[in-house]
Amino acid sequence: MKARVHVMLKNGVLDPQGEAVRHALGQLGFDGVEGVRQGKVIELELADGTSEAAVAEMCEKLLANTVIESYSVEMS
Amino acid sequence: MHAAVITFPGSNCDRDLAVALERAGARVSMVWHKDQDLPKGVDFIGIPGGFSFGDYLRCGAIAANSPICRSVVSHAEKGGYVLGVCNGFQVLTETGLLPGVLLRNAGLKYICKPVGLKVETSNSVFTARYNAGSQITVPIAHHDGNYFVDDETLSVLQGEDRVAFRYTDNPNGSIDDIAGILSDNRRVLGLMPHPERMAEAAHGGTDGAAMFDGLVQNLVHA
Numbered sequence: 001m002k003a004r005v006h007v008m009l010k011n012g013v014l015d016p017q018g019e020a021v022r023h024a025l026g027q028l029g030f031d032g033v034e035g036v037r038q039g040k041v042i043e044l045e046l047a048d049g050t051s052e053a054a055v056a057e058m059c060e061k062l063l064a065n066t067v068i069e070s071y072s073v074e075m076s
Numbered sequence: 077m078h079a080a081v082i083t084f085p086g087s088n089c090d091r092d093l094a095v096a097l098e099r100a101g102a103r104v105s106m107v108w109h110k111d112q113d114l115p116k117g118v119d120f121i122g123i124p125g126g127f128s129f130g131d132y133l134r135c136g137a138i139a140a141n142s143p144i145c146r147s148v149v150s151h152a153e154k155g156g157y158v159l160g161v162c163n164g165f166q167v168l169t170e171t172g173l174l175p176g177v178l179l180r181n182a183g184l185k186y187i188c189k190p191v192g193l194k195v196e197t198s199n200s201v202f203t204a205r206y207n208a209g210s211q212i213t214v215p216i217a218h219h220d221g222n223y224f225v226d227d228e229t230l231s232v233l234q235g236e237d238r239v240a241f242r243y244t245d246n247p248n249g250s251i252d253d254i255a256g257i258l259s260d261n262r263r264v265l266g267l268m269p270h271p272e273r274m275a276e277a278a279h280g281g282t283d284g285a286a287m288f289d290g291l292v293q294n295l296v297h298a
Contacts (some may be wrong), residue, residue: 013224014249062141065134065170067177068224074139 001046003055004074006062008039013068077083077102077295082148083121084109086136088163089125089272096272097122100288101296109142119295120157121148123164125217125270135220136166136176146173157295158264159287162218162238165256165266174257174266175233176225181218182249190281192244193255193269197237200258205290207295211244212283214269221268222251223257232256241267 009015015037022036042063044055055073064071079102083090094104105115109128114121128139145167152158152173160168168174181187184242195206206212224236225233230252233239241256248268256267271284 014179014182016182016184016222016249020184062133062137065137065171065177067175067226068179 001048001050002076003044003046003050003052004076005042005044005055005059006039006072006074007042007059007064007069008071009037009068010070077119077292078115078117078214079104079122080107080114080118081105082107082109082144083124084126084128084142086128086130087124087126087163087227089163089270092270092272093122093124093161096275096284096288097292099276100287100292102292104296107144109139109144112143112147114144114147114151118151118156118198120159120291121151123148123158123160123167125162125164128163128167131163131220134166134170136168139163139167140170149173152259152264155261155263157291159202159291160264160266160274161270162216162221162268165268166220168255168264168266173264175229176217176223176257178220178268179222179224179249180220181222181247184189185240185243186217186219187221188215188249189247190215191247191255191269193241194244196239196242197258199237200240200262200265201294202258203240203290203293204289204294205259205286212274213281214271214274214284216269217273218248218268221248221250223254223268225251236260240265241269 018036018038025033059071198208238258242253246253271287274284
């Protein structure tokens with residue numbers, strides 16, 4: 001089984017990389033991009049039976065820094 | 077004073093930190109990240125700059141979960157002294173020993189240059205040999221030094237006189253110009269600038285030396 005973890009900066013935390021991407025899109029002529037937020041996707045290969053709660057604990061302990069980042073988990 | 081300096085894969089200021097401590101009179105033991113325990117009788121732990129574990133995932137995140145860091149946390153929780161410089165500061169925020177986090181520099185560029193710092197408090201062993209309000213020049217060398225913390229914690233840091241250093245000309249977007257902060261018991265200091273790179277005349281300045289002199293003099297009994 002697999003889990004896919006999405007890690008994003010929380011609202012209110014400045015994202016200078018997202019801002020640079022927004023600026024670059026504007027320079028390429030893509031008008032109307034009003035904001036860009038850049039995050040991470042982490043894919044985990046898991047032993048069968050691993051619980052979503054265990055993945056949430058991985059996020060809390062290592063995969064996300066919850067001071068500035070939020071995360072969501074998709075199990076499949 | 078017996079100091080331990082931790083080396084992670086990718087640390088590159090560990091020897092500089094050790095030399096600065098030795099010059100001030102400390103006995104220094106180098107400790108590898110896979111060691112579980114600190115040498116007996118260690119009074120002080122230095123976490124050096126560099127790029128521990130290649131800055132993978134987040135700067136300092138993997139190092140903060142290495143075996144030796146459990147001993148660092150327990151040393152600090154028992155009232156022990158810890159200094160984190162640059163990547164060491166990032167490691168300390170990732171362990172939770174210091175609040176907040178270091179984000180990518182606002183200008184997105186790696187910055188390596190001497191910067192002006194204002195010493196905001198002399199109330200700590202790290203800053204006891206400085207006069208509060210004085211200005212010093214110390215180099216920075218980082219890509220992720222943009223200190224961020226929520227407003228509530230920021231007020232606590234300000235109210236408890238825990239901002240140790242501020243930039244005189246903010247190079248990286250840090251909130252409230254913060255360059256270094258103290259823990260609530262004032263025994264853990266994290267800062268992005270490198271005092272160990274300004275600790276003897278051959279470095280082009282000695283403004284960083286007082287930090288190591290203060291540390292050694294205040295902890296000399298142990």
